[in-house]
Amino acid sequence: MRWTGTWTALRDRLDAAGYVASDTLAMALHLALSLGRPLLLEGAAGVGKTELAKVLAGLLDTRLIRLQCYEGLDASAAIYEWNYQRQLLAIRAGEGADADAEERIFSEKYLLTRPLLEAIRQPEPPVLLIDEIDRADEAFEAYLLEVLSDFQITIPELGTVAATARPHVILTANGARDLSDALRRRCLYAYVDYPDRRTELAILARRGPALSSALAGQIVGFVQDLRREDLEKVPGVAEMLDFAAALAGLGVNDLTDDPATLHATMVTLLKTEADQAQVTREVVERLAGRAA
């Protein structure tokens, strides 16, 4: 489905689908959809970059095809691969009469499509999420550029596959490596920051468990203060939601009620040993006192 509305309509639709987007982000997504350009989302881990792609797929009522990048990702994992076992079997089974064996085993039937090829062969434009592009090597990034500009893939044995529908491409990055200028130029860019207090409250109301407004305010205040501490791994929105769910599950009504329980729930927010050691019970109490 193509997007034809205005950017405010897109923001409201995202909102209704449970994703509270800032104006900047909604506009960037709207432009990416209406200009047909890839959108590069950059920001710390856990601010909802991947989630945006998922919500968008739901909103456009289309498939989400996800390519998770990692170091050493290569064409056979990202684009296509031949089904070797099947090819072997076919060659052995067809022994004798195999004048056209080569043609036969390098046909569609023996092709395993991987995310990129799959995305351009859909009848309807899907949402293609290229997650953590900065984890992939430079060489893959260069190849990706080619795919993103032409939307066609060449398979030597089979020929060129042109896109039946241009996918909506969303790339995410969180600074594991600097991306090439060429890739940045090809994409529209949006920096996704930690949400401000008002936005985070809205997210909690949308995605979190049912909480009293006082407790919700405390939780958001607590997490926002915690982000200002000198941490190795700053808690994101997902961590905040886990934290809220943990508190709801434990039946906590006020953060200042039970410091021991509150300190125990820090496992949902602090994900490294050093951070856990640094945020002692006293620090937790101080933050809770300030949030209350």
Added chain:
Amino acid sequence: MSRVTRFPARAAGPADRLSDFVAHLRTHGFRLGPGETATALAALSAASAVDIATARLALRPVCVADAEQNARFDALFDAFWLNRDRARPGVAPRKAPERRGRAPLPERAMEGEADGASGAPTGADDGDGAAQDGGEGRLAASRRTIDTRSDLRAYADPEDLARAARIAERIAKAIRDRRTRRRRAARRGAGLDLRRMMRASLARGGEPAELIRRRRIDRPMRLVCLLDVSGSMDVYARAFLAFVRGLLGADEAARAWLFHTRLIDATPALRDRDRLRAADRLSLMAEGFGGGTRLGACLADFVARHAAKAVNRRTVVVILSDGCDADPAAGLAATLARLKRRAGRIVWLNPLKGWADYAPTAAAMAAALPHLDAFLPANTLESLAALEAEFARL
């Protein structure tokens, strides 16, 4: 919104005005071309931007390319469209052109042309040549910054400096050579290349008679140098600059920072093939050379701001410092522990370690030791030369 600037008489319409805006961003270090101007126009109409707030939202995703530009965009937007802060163009540009290096300011480029007669023949050389003339370029640089301040105890003459650069080159190459050997080994030992085997087996009726190995291509090891240029390192600064420049000359991806009381990215300056310009840039950075050290704070700054991009598991971080620090040592230890988790190797070169009765008693040095992969002396050319073997082992 009453402060919106009026169109200048010469502007023909929105398209003209918008391309002026893109030019305005370009002079402030944004890398935008005509393609972006067209996209910006398309974005404005796609967003049906009729007020300035919407226009701001619509232009941002097109014009901004990274987090740093994202943070600067609003000020630049206001300056252009709302006439704010126009009198102080120095606010926004900061040192962006300096850091980028690839896109020199127009004045700089012109300066380079003017110098072209002397600089061009060597500048157009290949990698090896660059490292050679690198040695001399740095010589000019350090003469300005250090000669005037203190006597040079060692490495006073250009030959020695050139030697330091050559040693550095060899070290950088030692890392690269090792990488090549590894690839060959992988070709012998790694998994099978099924795709090629299948192709080859067709000729034999599907019999995979020939086993074809798949080689793994290793990505290069990268070098990151952090050079202490504070007062206590003054006498070594010139030789170490030569050394670092040699490292950069041999490895395209290597980067270097200088630090004393703050951290400065010296990669573009040290890499500059135009000698005069390189000298200029270094002397600009040199304010503060020979002052105090804030070792812990500078390293923390490096880890917070640059490590995410410059350092990964395949990076060797080389710190050249004597470990004298004005800050408490606990911070340094924590910083190095964080860096250690990100980096492949951390090597500390300390000129004091070469002294006969040296023990790492400076609080900072003692705190740093547990986090280092290697702690090596670097006070004479011989000790620098001996590093080659050490680096090859890393």
